[in-house]
Amino acid sequence: xxxxxxxxxxxxxxxxxxxxxxxELPVVEAVHDLVLEDVASDFCGAVVRVxxxxxxxxxxxxxxxxxxxxxxxxFEGTPVAVRAPRPKSASGHGPTGSGHTGxxxxxxxxxxxxxxxxxxxxxxxIFVEGRHDAELVEKVWGADLRIEGIVVEYxxxxxxxxxxxxxFKPGPGRRVGVLVDHLVPNSKESRIADAVSxxxxxxxxxxxxxxxxxxxxxxxxxxxxxxxxxxxPRSIEWKHGICEALGWPxxxxxxxxxxxxxxxxxxxxxxxxxxxxxGRVEQLIDFVxxx
Numbered sequence: 001x002x003x004x005x006x007x008x009x010x011x012x013x014x015x016x017x018x019x020x021x022x023x024e025l026p027v028v029e030a031v032h033d034l035v036l037e038d039v040a041s042d043f044c045g046a047v048v049r050v051x052x053x054x055x056x057x058x059x060x061x062x063x064x065x066x067x068x069x070x071x072x073x074x075f076e077g078t079p080v081a082v083r084a085p086r087p088k089s090a091s092g093h094g095p096t097g098s099g100h101t102g103x104x105x106x107x108x109x110x111x112x113x114x115x116x117x118x119x120x121x122x123x124x125x126i127f128v129e130g131r132h133d134a135e136l137v138e139k140v141w142g143a144d145l146r147i148e149g150i151v152v153e154y155x156x157x158x159x160x161x162x163x164x165x166x167x168f169k170p171g172p173g174r175r176v177g178v179l180v181d182h183l184v185p186n187s188k189e190s191r192i193a194d195a196v197s198x199x200x201x202x203x204x205x206x207x208x209x210x211x212x213x214x215x216x217x218x219x220x221x222x223x224x225x226x227x228x229x230x231x232x233p234r235s236i237e238w239k240h241g242i243c244e245a246l247g248w249p250x251x252x253x254x255x256x257x258x259x260x261x262x263x264x265x266x267x268x269x270x271x272x273x274x275x276x277x278x279g280r281v282e283q284l285i286d287f288v289x290x291x
Contacts, residue, residue: 025071025081030055036082037074037271038067042220044271050084060268077270077278122149124175124288127164130154132260133179133215140270141281148289158192161207165196170204177284183209206287208280213238216263218277223266 028034030047036057037044043065045057050069058064067073071081126145128134134154137145145152155164158180170176178196180189193207212218216239217229224246232241243250243259250256270278 025079026075027081027083028075029085030069030082031085034075035269035271036080038065039072039074039079041065042222043067044269055082055084074275077275077282121151122288123173124150124177125168126150126152126177126179126284126288127161128152128154128179129158129181129215130156132264133181135260135264136215136218136267136273137179137281139264139267140273141285144285148285150285150288158189161192161196162199165199165201165205170201172204174204175288175290176201176205177288178205178207179280179284180207180209181215182211182213183207184211206284208283210274210276210280212274212276215277216242216260218274219263219267220272220274223272224263 028036030036030050032047032049034047035044036047036055038057043057043059045059045063045065047055048058048064049056051066053069054066055069056064056066069082069084071079073080073082075082126137128137131154134152137152155161155178158178161178165176168174168176178193180193183189183193189209193209196202196205196207199205210218213232221228226246230242230245232238232245236244239256239259240250243255248255248259248262250259266272
């Protein structure tokens with residue numbers, strides 16, 4: 001589905017660098033434990049200290065690096081500028097409405113809310129293509145989705161989307177967001193998305209996608225110790241071809257399931273995923289939670 005006012009863009013890193021941005025960036029304070037990713041180096045870590053005009057981040061392996069404050073970072077998959085925290089008041093609390101407390105965070109980088117804030121499930125839904133997509137979304141965004149009351153279901157293939165929508169009957173207060181693989185020009189997925197954009201539910205359904213053949217590729221290859229995902233000939237089933245290229249067992253579906261769990265185990269937060277997926281999921285969450 002096309003969206004002419006796409007504030008997410010196809011790539012959250014497009015045209016983004018450390019020079020003065022052409023548009024005003026959101027500003028976040030470098031409070032302790034805030035998770036940031038440096039765009040230039042892909043280094044992701046939690047804030048451990050701010051000294052002068054620099055911030056020190058520590059990744060999940062205990063490695064620490066210093067970076068200049070200002071633009072050049074991602075927070076929750078979005079480009080931001082980072083500044084030093086404001087002085088705390090005498091009560092020990094930050095300024096009213098500062099938004100970030102530095103307390104626990106979800107895997108998506110959001111501030112973790114108390115469990116009692118989780119709400120009853122909304123009528124709106126997010127649909128993904130298959131089980132692996134659903135498991136990945138759950139691992140990174142599950143806490144946020146529970147707080148928002150959004151249920152994620154899978155289609156067992158985007159070919160079933162029209163039938164699923166006809167049965168679900170989207171409408172006001174009953175929105176549907178759909179995440180599909182390989183949403184590139186002239187693909188089967190793009191034709192299905194275009195049909196939905198012209199269909200009877202077009203005002204209540206948003207179809208977005210990433211360019212990868214499969215959601216496996218949205219995991220940064222460095223997390224698996226490889227420079228890039230292998231290229232698989234079209235004559236070979238993609239997941240079997242990936243496993244074979246990586247030297248993993250691939251004889252049956254059980255091997256493929258174990259391979260996925262091996263990949264998924266390397267994902268602990270949004271920083272382990274490619275930005276082409278991050279922006280799309282955040283877009284869907286915003287769409288289905290809009291009042």
